[in-house]
Amino acid sequence: MSANPNPYETERLLGEYLLFHYGSAEEILPESAPAGMREALDFAVRTTRHFSPGTVERTLDLGCAVGRSAYELSRSSTETLGIDFSQNFIRAAAAMTGSPLPYGRLDEGHRRTPLLARLPEGLPVNEVRFETGDAMSLRRDLGDFDRVHAANLLCRLTQPDRLLERFPSLVRPGGELVIATPCTWLGEYTPPANWPQGSTLDWLKLKLGGDFELVSMKDEPFLIRETARKFQWTASMVTAWKRLP
Template sequence: MSANSNPYETERLLSEYLLFHYGTAEEILPGSAPAGMRDALDFAVRTTRHFSPGTVERTLDLGCAVGRSTYEMSRSSQETLGIDFSQNFVRAAAAMAGAPLPYARLDEAHKRTPLLARLPEGLPPNQVRFETGDAMNLRADLKNFDRVHAANLLCRLTEPDRLLERLPSLVRPGGELVIATPCTWLGEYTPPQNWPQGSTLDWLKEKLGGHFELISVNDEPFLIRETARKFQWTASMVTAWKRLLS
């Protein structure tokens, strides 16, 4: 996928993801929302809680979008780097460290509501950096992170094998990896010949098993509001791994 054809560069997607990452329940949900919709909020926070407790030196957030998970990881890391393919997303994520970011929530047709995306209190924004990058072709000097997080990225890559092959060098021995994926393999993102032949979980075990120990497998729901009456409710499979010492 070229940068020019990246659907995540549109203003509509930017607004949707700012709401997804930073919106309050009142800003996202209709008054009649069932409990399941409320349980699916704060996905970008919940996936970071699959790492072990404690403070580490260096963390990496791949496919960071507009940066909420990157900022959350900085709570327990001395240095945190977020990387995304979308220049629009990266600019927005970096801007959040300075001041609340204005955007417009789409309600219907031409009707929009102005909102502000704000960082939660207690985050250390000066410890966070963002850059544009391709998860299938990361710069060579990226390596030896204590924690690597990749949420809803894998099944949006044209060649996901390339990222999986790179992961052992990104995570230091004894470090941790969290991969979240809804396993929604679609031809417009990933050619069918590059999909897993069986289940995504079995494929991950095969690809990563020589370098990582699988610690846990869980489902985390998430909710993306498109308009006042249209929402995407999805469950992402979250796998947590520990890098083998040898």
């Protein structure tokens, strides 16, 4: 990863992501929020619904952040592993199975509102583990998985090609891969020489086409609340792939 300090280790980003993953509509949205903002909630849940129905043995959530998608994926997986580069995020994700996790929602300036992050009531959590790791240099003994989920990760890597090259060994033949990316290629994360030369979709088809079949593509909006009056509304391109025999 970059030699620059990891911004995802800050308390501010931790609070934003806990709210993004676990916050209620009332905690996130202003009273005057337009319908489009409400439709962009629960992104960490919606991306997990791009897998086929049914139960599987092993699932991997790469770039799992504070864990909501991993817990959702565990509904239909015997074993789920979440990996993220941020130690702060991983500690928070692992703590979610205990008592509610306190954090602060930034409203403005020095003003913060104390909130509690908790798993949804009744969420059937099977075996879920979390660990820190670099998506470009994953440990070799991970094994393979029936499902691999990577949401909003690719365009935050310095060398995204290295992850794409690893996917065939991570996904079992007949297994599924779901990639979500807002395609926001920025030099502060990825050197321009490592950006796709054309569209991100064409690049994914070129890189994955020899080992995977593209099953579907859909835009999914998401919303991150920065302050009481500032929000990030973004559309992420979600592609679902099936590993060829």
